Amino acid sequence: MSRTPIALHIFHWLFVLFMVAPLAVVVLVSFTDKGYISFPFDGASLRWFQAIWNQKSFIDSFWLSLALGATAATLAVVLAVPAAMAIAWHRFPARDLALALLMSPLMLPAIVLGIAILRLLSHLGMTGSLAGLVAAHMVVVLPYVLRLVIAAAAGYDHALSQAARSLGASAWAAFRRIELPQLVPGIAGGWIIAFVTSFDELTMSIFVSSAGTTTLPVRMYNYIANTIDPLLAAISTVLIALTLVLMIVLDRLFGLDRILGGKA
Amino acid sequence: MAFLKLESLRKAYGEFVAVKECSLSIGEGEFVCLLGPSGCGKTTTLQMIAGFVEPTEGRIILNGADITRLGPSKRGLGIVFQSYALFPHMTVAANVAFGLEMRAIAKRERRERVAHMLDLVRLDGFADRYPRQLSGGQRQRVALARALVIEPSVLLLDEPMGALDALLREEMQIELRALQKRLGITTIMVTHDQVEAMSLADRVVLLNNGSVEQVAEPFAMYEHPSGRFASTFLGKSNVLAGDVSGASVLVGDQELPADLAGMSGAVDYIIRPEKITFAAAGGLVRGQVTARVFLGDRWLYQLDTPVGPMQVIDTNVGLPKAVEGDAVGLVWAAENARVVARGAAS
Ligand SMILES: Nc1ncnc2c1ncn2[C@@H]1O[C@H](COP(=O)(O)OP(=O)(O)O)[C@@H](O)[C@H]1O
Ligand SMILES: [Mg+2]
Numbered sequence: 297m298s299r300t301p302i303a304l305h306i307f308h309w310l311f312v313l314f315m316v317a318p319l320a321v322v323v324l325v326s327f328t329d330k331g332y333i334s335f336p337f338d339g340a341s342l343r344w345f346q347a348i349w350n351q352k353s354f355i356d357s358f359w360l361s362l363a364l365g366a367t368a369a370t371l372a373v374v375l376a377v378p379a380a381m382a383i384a385w386h387r388f389p390a391r392d393l394a395l396a397l398l399m400s401p402l403m404l405p406a407i408v409l410g411i412a413i414l415r416l417l418s419h420l421g422m423t424g425s426l427a428g429l430v431a432a433h434m435v436v437v438l439p440y441v442l443r444l445v446i447a448a449a450a451g452y453d454h455a456l457s458q459a460a461r462s463l464g465a466s467a468w469a470a471f472r473r474i475e476l477p478q479l480v481p482g483i484a485g486g487w488i489i490a491f492v493t494s495f496d497e498l499t500m501s502i503f504v505s506s507a508g509t510t511t512l513p514v515r516m517y518n519y520i521a522n523t524i525d526p527l528l529a530a531i532s533t534v535l536i537a538l539t540l541v542l543m544i545v546l547d548r549l550f551g552l553d554r555i556l557g558g559k560a
Numbered sequence: 561m562a563f564l565k566l567e568s569l570r571k572a573y574g575e576f577v578a579v580k581e582c583s584l585s586i587g588e589g590e591f592v593c594l595l596g597p598s599g600c601g602k603t604t605t606l607q608m609i610a611g612f613v614e615p616t617e618g619r620i621i622l623n624g625a626d627i628t629r630l631g632p633s634k635r636g637l638g639i640v641f642q643s644y645a646l647f648p649h650m651t652v653a654a655n656v657a658f659g660l661e662m663r664a665i666a667k668r669e670r671r672e673r674v675a676h677m678l679d680l681v682r683l684d685g686f687a688d689r690y691p692r693q694l695s696g697g698q699r700q701r702v703a704l705a706r707a708l709v710i711e712p713s714v715l716l717l718d719e720p721m722g723a724l725d726a727l728l729r730e731e732m733q734i735e736l737r738a739l740q741k742r743l744g745i746t747t748i749m750v751t752h753d754q755v756e757a758m759s760l761a762d763r764v765v766l767l768n769n770g771s772v773e774q775v776a777e778p779f780a781m782y783e784h785p786s787g788r789f790a791s792t793f794l795g796k797s798n799v800l801a802g803d804v805s806g807a808s809v810l811v812g813d814q815e816l817p818a819d820l821a822g823m824s825g826a827v828d829y830i831i832r833p834e835k836i837t838f839a840a841a842g843g844l845v846r847g848q849v850t851a852r853v854f855l856g857d858r859w860l861y862q863l864d865t866p867v868g869p870m871q872v873i874d875t876n877v878g879l880p881k882a883v884e885g886d887a888v889g890l891v892w893a894a895e896n897a898r899v900v901a902r903g904a905a906s
Contacts, residue, residue, distance in 0.1 A: 455645035458612055461632045462639040463659035463710060473658075477649045 319536055326529035333526055344530035354515060354531060361495050361512040368433035369441070369490035373483055375434070376441040380482075381475070384449035402439045409436065410503030417504065424506030432504045433494045440493055441486030448482025485555045488546070562621075563588035563746055564609075564714055569618035571604050578604045580770040582618070589744045591737070593757035596767030597793065602750040605767070606718055609748065611635050622713060633662075638707030638745075640717040644699045646691040652678070652702050653687035659710035677709040680739070697728045704736070708743065715740070717749040721756060733760055754794050758782065766790055787900045791830045798836075798870045800829040801902060809899060811867045814845055817894035826902040833860070834873040835896040838882060843889020845870075849882045865890070 325333055329341035348354060376398075382388070383395050401409060413432045414423065422428040456478065460470040498513040505514050516528055546552060562585035569582040579601040586592050594602045607613035609620060611632030620628045627635055647655050653674055660670045678684050681701040691699055700720060707715060720736070721729045737760050740747050751757050757764050758778040766773040766781065766789075774786040785791035788799050802811035804824045809816045816829055847865030859881060861872040872890065874881055882888050 453643060453645060455641040455643050456647060458610070458632070459639065459641060459645040459647075459706075460658070461612075462610060462635075462637060463706070464633050464636075464662035465658075466633060469662060474647055 322529050323533045323536060325526055326533040328526050328529075331525060333524060333529065344526045345534070347527050348530055348534065351527070353510070354512070357510050357512040357515040360509065364430060364433055364511060365491040365494040367430050368437050368494045369487045371430070371434045372438045372441045372490050373445075373487050376438055376445050376486065377476075377479065377483065380442055380445035380449050380479075384446050384452075385454070398442055399439045401436050406436075406497070406499035407503075410500035413500065414503040424509065426509050429501070429504050429509050429511075432500060433497060436497060436500060437490035437493045440489045441483075444486035444489070445479055445482040448479045452478055481554060484550070488555060562586060563590075563623060564748075565619075565621040566605075566609070567619040567621065569605065569608055569620070570616045571601070571608060571613060572616045577770055579608070582767075582772055584765060584772070584775065586746060586748065588746055591740055591747045591749070591760060591762045592765060593761035593763075594748065594750045594765050594767060595754060595757040595761075595794075596752065596773075598752055600767045601770040602752070602767055603718055606716055606748065606750050609714070610637055610639055610716055636710065636712055638710060638712030638715045640700070640703045640707050640715070640720045642719040642722050644691075644703040644723075646699060646702055646706070648691055651688050651690055652683065652694070655691070655702055656706045656709050659706065663710065673709055674705075677705040680708075681705045696724050697732060700724065700732060701735075704739070708739075708745070713746065715745050715747045717747070719750055719752070721751070721753070729756075736760065758794065764794070766793065768793075784898060785830065785900075788828050788830070791832075791898070796833050796871060796873070798831050798833060800831075800867050802827055802829045804899075809897075814867050816844060816867075816897065818897050818899045819895055820899060823899060823901065827899050828902050830898040830900065831892055831896065833871040834858075834875075836870075836872045836890050836892045838872070838874070839889035839891045841889060843891050846887060846889050849884050849886045849888065851884060852882070863888070863890070 321335060325335050325337070326344055327340045327342070328334065328337040329339035329343060330337055379394070379398060383391060404412075409432075413428075413435070417423045417425070417428040417432075420428075452475070456474050457470050460474045461467075465473065496513060497511070498517055501511050501514050502517065505511055510518070512531075516531065520528055543552065546555060564584075564586040566582055566584040569579060570577070571579040582601075582605055584592075594605060596602055604613055608615045611627070611630060615628060618628070619626055622635070647658065650658070656674045656677055657670050660673060665673070674687070675684070678687060681704055683698060683701050683705065686694065686698065686702075691702065694702065700723075703720075717736075721732060724732060733756060749757075749760065761778060763775060764778050764781050765775050766786075768789050774781055774790045776784070781790065782795055785794060785797070788797075791797035791799060800809075800811045800816070802809040802816065803826055804810075804820060805815070807820065809818050809820075809827060809829045811829055818829065845865045845867055847863035847870060849861055850864050850869075851862040853860040853862075854876075856876070858876050859874045861874065861882065863870045863872060870890070
């Protein structure tokens, strides 16, 4: 173990400060007792947290985003696992093309994707539907899941499958009992990143969501377009707190390095 | 009658032929080693028997039934992989029980058979460990127990000792041989280690470049190698290129004695280094010692002779023999020399 150079320490802490400072400001602002955003402020209160409960639409959007993220991430996993197994383990015609297509939502600007999906949905007569919103989110989060599951599949020893088969396992039994459990670290990491990405997605959702299906980021975006008050800071603070709790729980249970690194 | 029969097995990957032609009859309870240098097609042959590689041509007959097109899960063979391929997320007991579970064996019987098998490979007490908590030798024994617990008709092993250090390897070889004898299970083991093949196998199948070079019991193969390749891959040999001339073989302008049995033309004259002894005066050929290596129980000499460089192995009986620079005569008995037509086998 060599000692970390002092300059690296300084850089590290500057970087952390850079990342955390805006969050800290938002959290502090949310405790103001004023009706407008100001910082620093003199009187502290919880009135803006109380205000959240009177805004039923925000609560509804929160649950919608939660369900949407979970559904989109789960559907993406269901699609990404077989796709990753095929891509990581087999050579077939158009393999590279398939991979490029599945990863392409990462490369496209969200606004382009939003317009394109809106066009498609209106063609199908599905504009404003929940199914359309779920499908759109699934497409966007699929690359994240695919990448982590491919990484897990690439490190898989095929002799394990052969051993299972030689012991009498059908192809399905070998998948369920041996292959799938070996891919779980990649799947879990992929699911979490997919969920967070979907929960956070704004640009594309602006096009795809409707009055009945407004996700939390879209609701917040619409809100600040009209009003600027500390309500959004309070909502953000709640989200930051929830995220922090989730991260700590995950780290305690599995270790964040393991989940997000996609390693076994 | 042959228990397992390979009939003209061939495997081509596009233009490249990994196994050219492999025919083999294996008796019930026999221990056969597929021996050959890396890349000669040993694993491919084993994988065809296991059902993971489909032969381009040929048939595999197990106990009278053609299994060439049968899926690997239906063949009922036990396989030990070089990496052992233990299921990392399962305990030792669960690993061993897997094959029984796939056969829908009741839980109680399963537990008994697993316990018995772990006992057999001396791993009782390790049932609840995970593979990562085991040493290399223990892992190998789990792999063996997992393959054997399903009572396979044939046990296949692909370089099972490859990952073990020398000392452990020897121990595991003895253990494997004892277990195989005790269970009487037909066994095919792949190895590139000639010492391992000779010490374990009832019969050695020597492969070279995708073809069977020679099939024989270890002693017979050592004493009567089919040609240059067999004589140099299995042990050491002096291989001299010569021509039959009358009742002896002419190498350069030296006449060497041999039992020719009606051979003629260009031949390889093969003499093992340990069959040669030194003579102070005279000898079949005379040469000069260029180097010698002490190996504990024996000396290995390198000599320059009129028929080319030769090697001699001399048992260490406690007396100093020739040293570098000495001129010595070499003597051997005609019946210890083996003469094969050149190019008959590579
Ligand atoms: N799937 C494959 N595609 C193409 N060539 C292969 C494949 N599998 C094996 N080979 C080739 O076949 C030859 C024999 O391989 P293998 O049976 O693994 O040799 P060994 O086990 O004797 O070292 C090697 O040259 C190897 O590169
Ligand atoms: Mg091999």
